[in-house]
Amino acid sequence: MVTIASYPQMQTGTIMDRDIYAPGLGTIVNIRPLTSLEKVFTIQLPEGQSLGHRPGQFMEVSVFGIGEAPISISSSPSRSNGTFELCARKVGDVTTALHNLKVGDKVGLRGPFGRGFPYENFRGKDILFAPGGLGLAPLRSLINQVLDERNLYGRVIILYGARNPGELLFKDELKAWSERDDVELMLTVDRGDEAWTGNVGVITTLFKFISIYPRNTVAITCGPPVMYRFVLMEFIGKGISEGNIYLSLERKMKCGVGKCGHCQINNIYACQSGPVFPYKEIKGLEEAL
Amino acid sequence: MAPLYYSITTEEQNVSLTILSKSAFQEFVARLLPHYRVVGPVPHDIGYSFEEIQDVTELRMEYPTTILPPKKWFLPPKETLFKFTRKNGGVIQDPPETPPTVILGVHTCDLHAIQLLDTVFSSGQYDVHYMGRRKKTLIISIECLSPCDEHSFCKDMGTLTADEGYDLHLTDLGDSYAIDVGTQAGADLLQNYSSSSVATKEEIQKLNAVINAKWPKFSYRLDFDVSELSSIMELSMKSPLWEELGNRCLACASCTNVCPTCFCFDVKDEVELDLVTGQRVRNWDSCQLDDFATVAGGHNFRASRALRQRHRFMRKGKYILDAHKHLGCVGCGRCARACLVNITPVSTFNELYRQQETGSH
Ligand SMILES: Cc1cc2nc3c(=O)[nH]c(=O)nc-3n(C[C@H](O)[C@H](O)[C@H](O)COP(=O)(O)OP(=O)(O)OC[C@H]3O[C@@H](n4cnc5c(N)ncnc54)[C@H](O)[C@@H]3O)c2cc1C
Ligand code: SF4
Ligand code: SF4
Ligand code: FES
Numbered sequence: 085m086v087t088i089a090s091y092p093q094m095q096t097g098t099i100m101d102r103d104i105y106a107p108g109l110g111t112i113v114n115i116r117p118l119t120s121l122e123k124v125f126t127i128q129l130p131e132g133q134s135l136g137h138r139p140g141q142f143m144e145v146s147v148f149g150i151g152e153a154p155i156s157i158s159s160s161p162s163r164s165n166g167t168f169e170l171c172a173r174k175v176g177d178v179t180t181a182l183h184n185l186k187v188g189d190k191v192g193l194r195g196p197f198g199r200g201f202p203y204e205n206f207r208g209k210d211i212l213f214a215p216g217g218l219g220l221a222p223l224r225s226l227i228n229q230v231l232d233e234r235n236l237y238g239r240v241i242i243l244y245g246a247r248n249p250g251e252l253l254f255k256d257e258l259k260a261w262s263e264r265d266d267v268e269l270m271l272t273v274d275r276g277d278e279a280w281t282g283n284v285g286v287i288t289t290l291f292k293f294i295s296i297y298p299r300n301t302v303a304i305t306c307g308p309p310v311m312y313r314f315v316l317m318e319f320i321g322k323g324i325s326e327g328n329i330y331l332s333l334e335r336k337m338k339c340g341v342g343k344c345g346h347c348q349i350n351n352i353y354a355c356q357s358g359p360v361f362p363y364k365e366i367k368g369l370e371e372a373l
Numbered sequence: 374m375a376p377l378y379y380s381i382t383t384e385e386q387n388v389s390l391t392i393l394s395k396s397a398f399q400e401f402v403a404r405l406l407p408h409y410r411v412v413g414p415v416p417h418d419i420g421y422s423f424e425e426i427q428d429v430t431e432l433r434m435e436y437p438t439t440i441l442p443p444k445k446w447f448l449p450p451k452e453t454l455f456k457f458t459r460k461n462g463g464v465i466q467d468p469p470e471t472p473p474t475v476i477l478g479v480h481t482c483d484l485h486a487i488q489l490l491d492t493v494f495s496s497g498q499y500d501v502h503y504m505g506r507r508k509k510t511l512i513i514s515i516e517c518l519s520p521c522d523e524h525s526f527c528k529d530m531g532t533l534t535a536d537e538g539y540d541l542h543l544t545d546l547g548d549s550y551a552i553d554v555g556t557q558a559g560a561d562l563l564q565n566y567s568s569s570s571v572a573t574k575e576e577i578q579k580l581n582a583v584i585n586a587k588w589p590k591f592s593y594r595l596d597f598d599v600s601e602l603s604s605i606m607e608l609s610m611k612s613p614l615w616e617e618l619g620n621r622c623l624a625c626a627s628c629t630n631v632c633p634t635c636f637c638f639d640v641k642d643e644v645e646l647d648l649v650t651g652q653r654v655r656n657w658d659s660c661q662l663d664d665f666a667t668v669a670g671g672h673n674f675r676a677s678r679a680l681r682q683r684h685r686f687m688r689k690g691k692y693i694l695d696a697h698k699h700l701g702c703v704g705c706g707r708c709a710r711a712c713l714v715n716i717t718p719v720s721t722f723n724e725l726y727r728q729q730e731t732g733s734h
Contacts, residue, residue, distance in 0.1 A: 149457070
């Protein structure tokens with residue numbers, strides 16, 4: 085008997101008759117280029133299903149015939165409305181094939197996977213976001229969630245760095261955030277250009293401009309592997325406690341379900357226990373940072 | 374772990390034990406053949422392997438070890454997860470069709486490894502591919518009466534016998550097998566396809582004698598008790614030994630390919646010549662290969678062979694135990710036999726222990 089897979093739902097407990105590796109289908113309903121390398125794909129699930137994700141979680145996205153890649157969910161649950169967004173950088177086989185797809189095309193989907201941000205616990209606190217480069221894609225999900233229930237949180241501070249002005253992602257949203265008086269946004273680029281009048285330097289150079297109340301601040305970062313140690317030093321230097329620092333870590337991931345072994349950080353499977361970790365939990369792990 | 378039969382005395386005869394003469398065993402296997410895919414140890418030029426047999430004479434129940442463990446019958450080196458069509462992007466699920474299978478002659482080290490794999494693939498997210506095959510398979514294991522060779526260290530790892538994980542378990546009594554029934558399915562198999570008899574007092578005595586004679590033939594090779602292994606590993610993250618192993622290792626992945634407890638895999642798409650249909654396949658992968666942990670942008674989270682050797686032995690001695698409550702090494706010695714530069718678990722674990730005892734790191 086041949087059956088066509090339906091969309092895999094969030095799983096609780098063990099489901100014995102469903103193939104955890106078989107993707108369901110979603111339809112691309114919008115494609116928005118951000119830079120020469122990044123595009124945002126808006127994806128609709130069959131029958132108006134909602135994804136039911138948490139900011140920080142990711143999807144395994146298939147282009148059949150090419151393969152599968154883990155991509156963070158970039159939209160917030162607060163704006164789901166039957167669709168969700170993925171922001172993908174074109175770096176290799178699957179992501180290039182994804183970039184070649186058109187509105188109306190279908191992609192394979194598994195997920196949402198992993199542990200996201202426990203944002204309910206951040207309510208009442210100030211939040212300091214420090215994404216680097218493509219790290220804004222997953223953090224944007226949380227930022228927009230927070231902005232959509234803005235009165236539940238304290239200050240919202242966003243320090244965002246990219247290599248050059250052309251690589252800054254979500255420029256329209258950055259502009260909107262910068263115009264709000266309840267968001268403190270600071271941008272930096274490693275190398276400026278003629279038009280750039282903002283800060284030049286790596287993301288850590290922004291920290292000297294902010295003062296925070298560390299006991300009431302949650303600090304969050306995501307970015308390229310080299311960035312974490314430096315940003316952590318700044319967080320800790322500001323007096324933020326290890327339990328209030330959250331990192332979203334990238335690893336190679338093949339299965340997303342704790343089997344294939346690729347994502348292991350010492351004895352931890354990043355696809356299941358992560359990708360979001362409180363720093364306190366991974367501090368002692370040799371392979372974490 | 375306590376040896377299985379030590380406690381069986383003639384006073385405890387209510388332990389149900391069945392006897393099958395060797396010729397009746399041959400007949401039993403012959404009767405299974407029309408109804409089951411029968412797999413067992415078969416000799417080759419370079420060693421033994423678990424193969425499907427067509428005739429009972431191909432089978433060698435007495436064999437030192439196999440090159441690959443029986444794992445390949447549950448987790449094949451390459452398998453199709455599903456087929457797809459690129460036209461409407463649909464996944465076509467062909468339910469895996471595993472014929473009912475009996476695997477014969479599984480040594481107890483491999484039996485322990487299968488129990489680990491069962492836990493890995495059935496807990497958390499349930500893997501229908503592995504478990505589909507596993508559930509269709511009956512395991513008839515056999516008690517080892519002498520060491521496979523100098524590389525075995527099953528006695529250290531507590532895998533020289535097993536008290537669960539099998540449907541039937543054989544012990545060679547010379548001209549017959551004593552059979553311990555592990556499951557109802559095993560009991561039914563015996564009932565339906567064999568002419569076994571209940572063991573007599575004498576046969577139980579004989580079994581006791583065989584089992585008692587076997588243990589002294591196996592020597593301990595670890596310098597410490599296996600219960601200490603996990604904590605030895607925990608304290609060995611910064612050992613200088615990893616650099617040394619890394620300098621020798623060829624990153625050939627032979628060690629992980631032959632290991633009964635390794636289960637890491639890669640997933641790839643293959644497209645047919647029509648360019649429309651294809652399949653997603655999974656292949657065995659190895660943490661010893663260079664790009665196992667490399668992500669886009671080129672960052673490799675385990676860039677050196679030293680870090681990869683450390684990861685492998687940490688999994689064997691600690692991580693797997695932490696995650697699945699089974700040791701990640703069953704002492705079969707296959708990786709030691711396979712390694713061209715003589716990197717072995719026994720020498721590695723002993724050296725880490727020695728370094729800790731002498732405080733040399
Ligand atoms: C939790 C998580 C969230 C992510 N979120 C995003 C996101 O929002 N946007 C985005 O653009 N990218 C994201 N990535 C990275 C993205 O998964 C990789 O860029 C993608 O897998 C590369 O696949 P490819 O086929 O295009 O490249 P390939 O042709 O496969 O290879 C290019 C390089 O990527 C490495 N690679 C291959 N497979 C993987 C894999 N499964 N995971 C990581 N690296 C791999 C290869 O080793 C190689 O160095 C995320 C990764 C993880 C683990
Ligand atoms: S690590 Fe070596 S000895 Fe241990 S189970 Fe694997 S192959 Fe056998
Ligand atoms: S078999 Fe030996 S040389 Fe090959 S990867 Fe394993 S340890 Fe290295
Ligand atoms: S991605 Fe396969 S185990 Fe985590």
